[in-house]
Amino acid sequence: MSLRKVSSEKYIRNAEIAAAAPIAFPVEEYENKEREVFEKKDGVVDFRTVGWPRATGIFLKVIFATGVLSIPTAFASLGAVPGVLSVIGWGALNTYLGVILGNFRAEHPSNHSIADMAGMMGGPILKEMVGALFVIAWILGTGSGIVGIAVALNTFSNHAACTVWWCFLAAFLIAAMASVRTFHAIGWLTWTGFISIFIAVLIVVIGVTLRDRPAGAPQTGPYELGFLVIGHPTFQAGITASATIFVSSAGPVAFVPVIAEMRSPEDYKKALFSCMGFVHASYICFALVVYKWCGTWVTSPSLGSAGPTLQKVSYGVGVFGLLVSGALGLHVAAKFLFVRILRNSRHLQSNTLIHWGTWLSCTFGLCAISFILAEAVPIFNYLLALTGSLCFAPLQIALPGCLYLFQYRNTYKAGTALQKTIYYAHFLLPLLGAFMCAGGTYGVVQSIIDAYANGTVGGVFSCANDSGIV
Template sequence: MADEKSAIQSAAPSSPTHSKEYAIGDSEAVVFDDDDAHEVFKKNTDGVNFRTVGWVRASVIFLKVIFATGVLGIPSAMYSLGAVGGALSVIGWGALNTYTAVVQGDFRNSHPGCHSIADMARVLGGPVLKELTGGLFIIAYVLCTGSGILGVSIGLNALSTHAACSVWWSFLATVVVMATASVRTFHKVGWLTWAGFASIFTAVLIVVIGVTTRDRPASAPSSGPYDFGYHAIAHPTFVAGMTASATIFVSSAGTSAFLPVISEMRQPKDYRKALFTCMAIVNAAYLSFSLVVYKWCGKWVSNPSLGSAGPVIKKVAYGIGLVGLIVSACLYLHVASKYLFVRILRNSKHLQANTVVHWSVWLSCTFGLASLSFILAEAIPIFSYLLALTGSICFAPLAIMLPGWLWIHDHGSWRRGGVAKMAAYYLHFLMIAIGAFLCVGGTYGTVMEIKAAYANGSVGSAFACADNSNSIAH
């Protein structure tokens, strides 16, 4: 009977077997699925166990990736678009970015060998598209890391009233970010995200409350009449409108960073729970915070917005929010480094083993990309423009165009379905067109704005020591 049973089992189609294995963490009991043959990281105990993230911790990691430097640039973008246009932009881009994040997660879970957006691109267009997408992914998060480093240097300048050269503050920020990002697993980095999210959320809330207590904006003339600059409906130029739209878009577009986290989740199928929790909080906070700050500051809103409530509140906000800014840059650098690390060591014994090769590759990735981020942060020392450039060049293809193509790839039969299915199918081609327009138009607009800023002297030269926090009179 035993032999007969074995023969039947071997002849039957292979199906995943499950064993219950409970782990403590994230305040949730977790059931492990033993069928991880296609996953990048295996649930082993011989080396580094990357598969330790529960959905609660994943949602906080997602929150910290999204709710970071983006929230500091939205209020100034509101001035270009007006309150109504800005609010619609926050809602529209937030909804679209949430949907494309669902598409990416669903595609990843139906193709579990995909660790990153570049692996998904390989499914669509082979090795060439994979390498192009991978390069774009690294550039995106190196630029994001640069914006985080720039934000930290602004905070240090604000707290010290420009006690040292801005380049030295950026270098110090880079060292701290590089050290924290060198922790190898998202689970261990994850505990920082709780403190980071609480830090930046509290800092922004303090500024929101602070601006409502002033008779006039902190940056406005101290006496006499002045142009407040608040508009419900604004009429921006193409360049200003595209730059503002790209800034708001990028504030919730970093969803491709969620994919490497899924590969380290105990239950990848819990991804949607983490995603919806994150995006609901982020979009509600973006909309409420940015509208209040713009309503009370008008065109006098600071960039980043933590300086909008005067020098005292500015120091308090940066003092509290500094941890959040550091953790944001840490996560961006970790995501970029993890992609490169897996790209180099995938299917190698060194991927999860504590070998010299493992550590050498990992630290080379973090140190190398951190150095590049520092250079870019100093070369483009304008916070909002750095964000907008990241959104238009990198995230328009990664967060709109590619997800549209992913959906079309997995739903090819819909083009011959009913009217509703056909409409859905061809609307995803429209997504690709929207992404292409934002990529070209946003990049053009941002480059023109950067060029104008250098020409009119509103920003200093690259690697300048000048105060970038407006804490001292120029």
Template sequence: MSSPITSIDNDNEKKAQFSSRPSKEDPERVVGDIVDLEDHEVFKQNADVDFRTVGWPRATVIFLKLIFATGVLSIPVAMASLGAVGGALSVIGWTVLNAYTALIQGDFRNNHPSCHSIADMAQQVGGVWVKEITGLLFIVANILCAGSGILGVSIGLNALSTHAACTVWWSLLATVVVATTASVRKFHQIGWLTWAGFGSIFAAVLIVVVGVTTRDRPAAAPATGDYELGYYAIAYPTFASGMVASCSIFVSSANTAAFLPVISEMRNPKDYRKALFVCMSIVTGAYLSFSLVVYRWCGQWVASPSLGSAGQTIKMIAYGVGLVGLVVSACLYLHVAAKYCFVRLLRNTRHLQENTLVHWSTWLGLTFGLGSISFVLAEAIPIFNYLLSLTGSLCFAPIAISLPGWLWMHDHKPWAKGSATQRSAYWFHAFLVPLGAFICVAGTYGVIVQILDAYSSGLIGGAFDCADNSGSVSS
């Protein structure tokens, strides 16, 4: 087992002894010797630009902001496909699994502190090719998430202005704002934004939850006459719609690989577990309570994103309150993707932690360049829950389910031939590898089928369409 088993300094973080066998691929781990883990950290303390300034409370809020905002807006729509019981079980199952795989990733990273990202960890177990594939998936995932944030901001601006301008222009404005805020170099400096962003989106969702319970009928339902609410305890979706709904719930808490770069900027990386447990506890409770209430009162008439479910007036209030949260979410996704590329390009050079021309031109080029790609993707797939589902199935299934299982087996090889309990644990983690592959293939198939159906039915007007995407004006 590769976890640190004893501490020998006053800070309980710099030196640890390992009881696993030495590896040529992992020079940090040596049998019987004391290893200075701090020497292997990507960012060194007391450098010209000190990135190691994040405490665990601030890390908790960053984690919350990375997974809470866009996720909570898509789950009520997913419940309309799965039903209340199926949706609730899916929320609990996916958040618990994502919390556990995040724990595996964080423990692995702290045992191998030279790993800055999930791609570095993939190299430890699979070599260069696995690293590059994982790195590509990680970048694409966060670019897609940033795109969903940009799409959410454009929907909010349309709602607030009653579609006063072409949606593409609102998306472009959102991209500029997101890329500018993402250009702040350190997670610590973004800290105050994350507090504001989390409070903003939490308050916005709460407003909608209260708003839907005060209406006689859902805002999107027929104004008069009988109507079918479409609320079911157990629903029977098609395979494609069921996979899209499941992936929407999965992706709402799956971006845990984005936590890893934050660990590299924590003052004490061993505090990661505290931040993770607090974050995932809040997320699970909020997802369940908010989504079940909205689905109970809106049924099949729930909006996507869910902030539009309580009528035009509440929608405008909710988006006005939550706009900061949507911007900060997209900002964090873009920052994480840019930071990964930044470290890959400048690692082991003086430009990584010095205020040089190369340092700044690389950083700003990445934030605005990747932001432009997010803008294009947001306009190409302009339906919020489809964009999130595609992110979950195509990118997060391999790196948030399959890879953590592989990481655990790498650090627990003796368990494969250990006691019955150890063997059971080993093969449970081995099962995560094909599970992630199944979600990737089946989920991507389901999303593609749903997107094609949406285009053929006219639900999606077209890429770079100026039409209102907030439902604030009649077509």
């Protein structure tokens, strides 16, 4: 599929806008003739019911839970200053890439996902490739949620059952919650889930400051805290830490399906900026405090960093947030497949047997795959880093850069020298995405191999206690 030809009148309008601003986003001036994915009409399920405050809650929950639990571990590799700069840099870039995706979607409201956008740019083959990568990304993201919940259940119960069974229970609960059909219906859970994980992290942040030494450090005798202003990691450790921080805010690629269910898609940027600003301020504050007091003894996930008692308290408060986070990731992937299968069919918005059968097959089927992957890579931060490097680097960095170059390939010609420079600078995004994909995947896979070799991971489908509490 290719974009409709730009009329001369529209081209002139774009050129005038391009000349007026350093970065041209002439999307709101277009008179769009493309239809929204979900239509508002009588006799069908109305999917477009999400307001921007609820969209903000969904965005917060997509990003915050797993990200905030992994960043202190990344600081332990990079050091405090590089860690903060990495959070700021990746956060600013991911926010800007979210703007690019929002603007492209505003111009083409028939797009339900980034795969649809790829299809408009590169045809059906690229669409299917991006769609497959998108689903894999959120399957891995759901897997990290399963691992996090299993750690919580082991913590509550003092490892009363095999970890595989806790993972299975977590997967079932995530699939059941993700099966709620619309983002509006699942939206009320997101604020509750966000508040629960925020309070859980706050408990740990306060708790680590009240201890004489980190919970993970030797409790008698001398020990080295390992706090560094500037770390000196190996390439393998550094790229893994960078991928972890990158993926902690790489959610905008999943925001596109939410826009398709917003009552007023033009309010998307309100939700985007509100979410990203709050998230990254919280990341920096929380991660710095935990790293300052725990140093290299920070745990992954970080909720175990304040000792066994507060670990149980924080997991008790935050387990619902982990559950909602896993469910949202699964919902995003399942909704993509659901729309892909039933699009242009009456079953997409009708309460038919095919409608429900397809939907539940998507949620429970994808969650089964997530469960298997979670058991294969049962280390929280490595699973997140693998998701960031293998999937989100091409989806969140390279592809939005290509979309920008494609969307403004005509309008930039009428711009100033500065505007042309900005346009050409976007060629760096596909290169950065390729580097993070190749380098990050190498680093994470090697780290996983090392973890199996040195006994950090007991094995695939292991019953071993992963809570750190004996």
